[in-house]
Amino acid sequence: MPPRNEAEEERDNPPVESTMPPRNEAEEERDNPLPLTADAERIAAAQAYIDALVTHDGGSVPFASDCARVEQGLKNGFSGKHLRRSLSRGPQYRIIAATTAPHFTVAGDDVRARYTVLTRFALAGRRAAAHVDETFVVDGDGRIRHIRVRFAPTIVRRQ
Numbered sequence: 001m002p003p004r005n006e007a008e009e010e011r012d013n014p015p016v017e018s019t020m021p022p023r024n025e026a027e028e029e030r031d032n033p034l035p036l037t038a039d040a041e042r043i044a045a046a047q048a049y050i051d052a053l054v055t056h057d058g059g060s061v062p063f064a065s066d067c068a069r070v071e072q073g074l075k076n077g078f079s080g081k082h083l084r085r086s087l088s089r090g091p092q093y094r095i096i097a098a099t100t101a102p103h104f105t106v107a108g109d110d111v112r113a114r115y116t117v118l119t120r121f122a123l124a125g126r127r128a129a130a131h132v133d134e135t136f137v138v139d140g141d142g143r144i145r146h147i148r149v150r151f152a153p154t155i156v157r158r159q
Helices: 006-012 025-031 036-055 080-089
Strands: 063-071 074-077 096-099 103-107 110-123 126-138 144-157
Touching: 036 080, 036 096, 036 103, 036 110, 036 126, 036 144, 063 080, 074 080, 110 144
Parallel strands: 063 144
Antiparallel strands: 063 074, 096 110, 103 110, 110 126, 126 144
């Protein structure tokens, strides 16, 4: 069979007219959410922060220069540089031995992570811990712009 030209293709397969009304941009955005890679990049930024709690290496966390952190309603992180330094050298983070695998949910720029922090303090088969509920605002460039954290201290069985 010889190759077909465009005129023959169009004649045999005419364009179909839609009977659906035109869609607006809001409908398009709702039906076509951000690609999975955008969510994955936001989660990766939040995971880098959680990993740094344990490794004490704040240099690997993608903070925006004006990032702020609010813990239990009080601001205790004042810039990306301050947060990076605190994660790397702050005594308040040195007591952290491990975290459980976080459960992430993403809504727009917000990444919510729920996990448990396990401390180095253990006695009689028990370990001091904290259940953490943390929300990261991660911009389109994958930088953490804001962190809001709530936690509840607890005691867990030593593993």
